[in-house]
Amino acid sequence: MNNELKNAENHLSKSAFENLKIWFFDERYKEFHTEIEKLIIDEKWEELEESFFKVLEFGTAGRRGKVGVGPNRINLITISESAQALADYLKLKKEHNLSVAIGWDVRNSSKKLSRRCAEVLAANQIKVFYFDYPRSTPELSFAVRELKASAGIVISASHNPPQDNGIKVYWNDGAQVSSPNDENIMKIAQNIKDIKIGNFEELKQSGKIQILGKEIDEKYINTNTKLSVGKNRNAKIVFSPIHGTGSTNLLQTLKSAGFKDIVLVDEQMNFDGDFSTLPDKKPNPENLSANKMAIKKLRQVCANIALTTDPDADRICVMSLEKNGEVRSFSGNQTAILAADYLFSKIHDKINKYENLYFKDRRFICKSFVTTDALNALAKKYGIRIYDDLMVGFKFIGKKILQKESEGEIFVAGFEESLGGLVGDQTRDKDAATIGLIISELASDLQKNNKTLGEKLDEIYSEIGFFTEKTESVEFSGSDGFNKMQEIMQKVKSGEETFGATKIKDFDNLTEINVATGEKSRFNMLEGGNAVSFEFMKPENRITIRPSGTEPKIKIYAQWLFAKKEDCAKIEEIITDFKRRILDEC
Numbered sequence: 001m002n003n004e005l006k007n008a009e010n011h012l013s014k015s016a017f018e019n020l021k022i023w024f025f026d027e028r029y030k031e032f033h034t035e036i037e038k039l040i041i042d043e044k045w046e047e048l049e050e051s052f053f054k055v056l057e058f059g060t061a062g063r064r065g066k067v068g069v070g071p072n073r074i075n076l077i078t079i080s081e082s083a084q085a086l087a088d089y090l091k092l093k094k095e096h097n098l099s100v101a102i103g104w105d106v107r108n109s110s111k112k113l114s115r116r117c118a119e120v121l122a123a124n125q126i127k128v129f130y131f132d133y134p135r136s137t138p139e140l141s142f143a144v145r146e147l148k149a150s151a152g153i154v155i156s157a158s159h160n161p162p163q164d165n166g167i168k169v170y171w172n173d174g175a176q177v178s179s180p181n182d183e184n185i186m187k188i189a190q191n192i193k194d195i196k197i198g199n200f201e202e203l204k205q206s207g208k209i210q211i212l213g214k215e216i217d218e219k220y221i222n223t224n225t226k227l228s229v230g231k232n233r234n235a236k237i238v239f240s241p242i243h244g245t246g247s248t249n250l251l252q253t254l255k256s257a258g259f260k261d262i263v264l265v266d267e268q269m270n271f272d273g274d275f276s277t278l279p280d281k282k283p284n285p286e287n288l289s290a291n292k293m294a295i296k297k298l299r300q301v302c303a304n305i306a307l308t309t310d311p312d313a314d315r316i317c318v319m320s321l322e323k324n325g326e327v328r329s330f331s332g333n334q335t336a337i338l339a340a341d342y343l344f345s346k347i348h349d350k351i352n353k354y355e356n357l358y359f360k361d362r363r364f365i366c367k368s369f370v371t372t373d374a375l376n377a378l379a380k381k382y383g384i385r386i387y388d389d390l391m392v393g394f395k396f397i398g399k400k401i402l403q404k405e406s407e408g409e410i411f412v413a414g415f416e417e418s419l420g421g422l423v424g425d426q427t428r429d430k431d432a433a434t435i436g437l438i439i440s441e442l443a444s445d446l447q448k449n450n451k452t453l454g455e456k457l458d459e460i461y462s463e464i465g466f467f468t469e470k471t472e473s474v475e476f477s478g479s480d481g482f483n484k485m486q487e488i489m490q491k492v493k494s495g496e497e498t499f500g501a502t503k504i505k506d507f508d509n510l511t512e513i514n515v516a517t518g519e520k521s522r523f524n525m526l527e528g529g530n531a532v533s534f535e536f537m538k539p540e541n542r543i544t545i546r547p548s549g550t551e552p553k554i555k556i557y558a559q560w561l562f563a564k565k566e567d568c569a570k571i572e573e574i575i576t577d578f579k580r581r582i583l584d585e586c
Contacts, residue, residue, distance in 0.1 A: 004040045011045040016053040019071050023052070027197075029077060032069045039069070044453050050477070058186040060179075064166030065158050067109050074157075074165045079113045080197065082167050083120035083153070084254040085189035087196075088152055088183070090126060099127035101147055101170075101212075103140035104155040105312040106244050108133070108273035109165050114155040115200050117167070122208040123198035126150075132211050134271055136313035138422075138431035142220045143212065145427070149440040159284035159310040162274050175398025179527060182395075190513030203280045217248070223426045224253040224433050229346040230441030232448055237440055238306035240265035240294040241273035242283045249433040250316070265293050275311075282423035283312055285317035286419055288329070289479040295319060295327050302388055305443045305453060314581050316432035318439050320453035328454040333372035333469045336415035338453060339435055340365065340375055341460050342442040343413055343423065344382035359518070364404055366390060366397045369507075369525070369533075370557040373540050374460075374467035375415060381464070384412065391507065391529035392546060394420060398428035400526055417471065417557070427507035436457070466562040467540070468571045472579055473553040485547050488582065492532045492545060499543075499578060499584050501534035508545075513586040517526055556582070 005024075009017050024036050025028040039048050051070030056063045056078055063082060067074045090098050100121050104114035118121075118128045129147055131140070137154050144152035152170030160166075169177040171187065177185065203209045237254065239262055241247045247269060254262060267277050275283045277293060284290055285308040298306040298321050306319040318330045318338070330338065347363065364385035367375050370392055379386035389406070390396040397414040405411060411425045418432035423438055440455075446456055461467070461497035476485050491497070493506055495513065504513045507529050512521050540561035547554050558575040562568050 004037075005276075007043075008040050008045075009047065011043070012049055012051050016049050016051075019052040019055075020048065023070065023373070028461050032075070035069050039425065049558050054482070055190060058182055058189075062154075062166055062168035064160065064164065064168075066163050067165050074109075074113070074117050074167075076113065078166055079116055079155075080120055080195045081189050081192045081374040082169075082185075083117040084124070084195045085171060085185050085193050086151060087121050087124035087126055088188050088192075089185050091124070095150065097127070097146065099129060100124075100148045100497070101129040101131075101140060101143045101149045101152045102155075103131045103135045103137065103143070103152070105137070105272040107155075107157060107162070108515070110155045110273070113165060113167070114153070114223075116197070117153050117155065117202050118209050119198045119203065120196060123196035124201040124556065125154070125208075128209045129212050130209050131202070134245050134248070135217075136245040136431075138314055138427045138429050138433065139220050139249055141170060141174040141427040141429040141431075142223070143216050144170050144172065146216065147221060148172070150176070154312065156312040158312055159286070159315065161281050170429075173398065173402050173428055174318045175402065176393065177541070178399050180281070180298045187342070196381070199528045202432045215254075220426075221256050221433075224249075224431075224437060225256045227424045227426075227434055227437060228257055228441065229343060230445055232441065233260065233442035235259070235440055235447050236261040236263065236301065236303040236442040237303060237443070238263045238265065238298045238301065238303045240291075240297075240306075241313065242268050242285065242290055242308055242310065243270060243277070244276050244309060244311030244313055245271075246313040246432060249313050249431070250309055250436045252309065253433040253437050253462065254440060257440075259440060261303075263297060263303055265297050268293055276533075277286045283311050283314060291317055291319065291329065291571075295329075298327060299325075304447050305439065307432075307436050307439070310419075311406070313432045314430035316421075316435050316439075317419055318436075318453070320443070320454050322454045325492055328452075330453070330457070330573045331469065332373070332415075332417045332419040332421075333467075334457055335419065335435065335439065336367070336372065336417075336421055337374050337378065337460055337467075338415030338442060338457055339421060339438045340378050340413060340415070341456075342438060342445075344378060344384055347384070347412065348382050361385075362408060363410045363412050366400050366413050368396065368416050369531075370471075370544050370546075370559075371415050372467050372469055372559060373561070374464060377467075378460075385409065387523045387526075391525065391527060391531065392416070394422070394428075394430050396526055397422070401425060401428060403526075404534050417469065436535065459527070462541040463567065465540075466565055466568050467559065468562055468568040469557070469577045470571045472556045474577055474579065475553045477552055480550055485552070488554060489530060489532070489545075489547060492582075497581075499534055499581060500536065501543075502537055503535040505533040507531040507533070542577070545582065554582075
């Protein structure tokens with residue numbers, strides 16, 4: 001094998017080869033030795049490079065990537081290291097009765113990986129509350145709060161392809177772990193030497209692992225149902241979980257709330273980690289390909305709306321059958337506008353009828369800084385506070401909720417442009433169930449008045465202005481791609497290229513530059529992050545770029561405020577030109 005290793009050294013980067021040697025010779029990784037040896041003998045250099053060139057990082061709240069061998073892959077070792085790191089960090093706090101709730105989604109490796117997390121935590125004398133059946137991510141967040149757990153874990157890769165999986169960590173408030181806790185856990189994970197692993201069945205018998213039953217499910221659904229703000233239930237709704245856990249949260253919430261006319265996409269109701277009905281195997285409801293069966297059913301049964309959810313059911317796509325027979329699919333920003341306007345109008349009516357001004361002035365919503373500024377316009381219209389000083393990642397919304405509730409403010413809803421939203425404070429992560437409930441009630445009210453969601457959205461735009469958004473991604477792969485991503489971000493931050501902007505914001509150092517004068521000023525965020533925003537003449541016209549925290553890609557977010565509806569199509573040209581210039585000039 002020495003000759004093969006020398007050959008590997010000649011084909012791999014220094015970091016990849018050093019990590020490969022550790023995994024090949026260290027007894028901790030013996031279960032992978034045969035697989036590594038085969039990859040070397042078969043000269044799978046590209047796969048080896050991608051698997052070993054770095055340690056899989058914590059992204060927006062955990063680790064996510066391809067399942068496979070190596071430190072840059074999701075496997076029993078990297079998951080065990082993450083669980084052990086969480087255990088070690090929790091024990092540093094020297095609190096009594098430490099506990100962790102664990103949930104998992106429908107992916108083929110999720111049950112195995114979640115059981116390993118339970119085995120590690122329980123072996124470290126930490127009580128484990130374990131869902132023995134796939135559940136949605138928001139229900140895990142709810143369980144952490146309901147059970148007063150010290151932390152939570154979800155095994156899921158959200159809307160990624162079948163070959164991916166991941167681990168997401170939650171703190172005791174039910175929100176995704178954030179700074180400094182996420183950084184501290186990652187530091188510990190990078191230096192793990194010993195991992196304690198017990199036997200799942202033995203730990204269950206001893207009571208160190210407790211299986212969660214239907215009681216938590218029922219409490220979660222009942223809490224969601226109480227968020228109802230409308231009375232009508234006449235909308236006809238098509239629903240598909242796209243083989244994921246949406247059948248356990250959104251569907252049950254709608255049924256509990258009294259919706260009767262729900263048409264299921266039967267072919268996609270089963271749990272299936274291969275997402276077999278999707279030709280491209282990408283269960284992302286942001287993509288048309290993931291929603292084709294729901295759209296077909298929407299037309300077949302002449303329903304009012306269709307709702308689809310991603311595998312862990314925190315994101316939701318809303319579609320509407322319009323009067324001209326066309327199906328209108330709403331972006332995350334547009335769904336947020338519809339949900340927010342409906343919520344705000346109901347709150348406004350309630351305040352005017354029943355509540356005093358104390359409550360009126362203390363309600364607030366949150367949004368990430370790349371989410372539509374139409375929400376700012378709506379918040380101003382209805383007198384709702386809005387906090388938009390938040391980086392991408394719902395953990396920042398969770399952190400802001402905790403901060404503002406401690407100051408006596410009342411959380412209404414939070415939104416992200418990527419189909420993510422939350423109504424109410426019962427969970428602290430995106431929840432397709434709560435957004436789906438509000439949209440279904442809105443659709444019912446509109447149906448009673450012979451209106452569609454599309455018509456309602458156009459009415460809102462006519463009043464506040466035509467906010468138009470478009471998001472695109474530039475994908476990279478392997479160590480070369482990783483380096484290219486860093487190179488692009490560094491060059492953009494250097495200020496060498498302004499792209500015709502009038503102001504440039506660097507969210508790492510929270511500095512804004514006036515391009516014309518060169519004057520620098522500070523701006524406030526809850527936390528900074530790796531992103532740059534280019535403003536064109538006014539704050540509502542901007543383009544932002546940032547590297548994804550969960551995938552090897554740079555995301556480009558464009559927002560423009562147009563005076564006329566017919567001008568909105570210009571956003572396509574704006575973002576296409578910017579994307580081309582980023583690749584050509586950086």
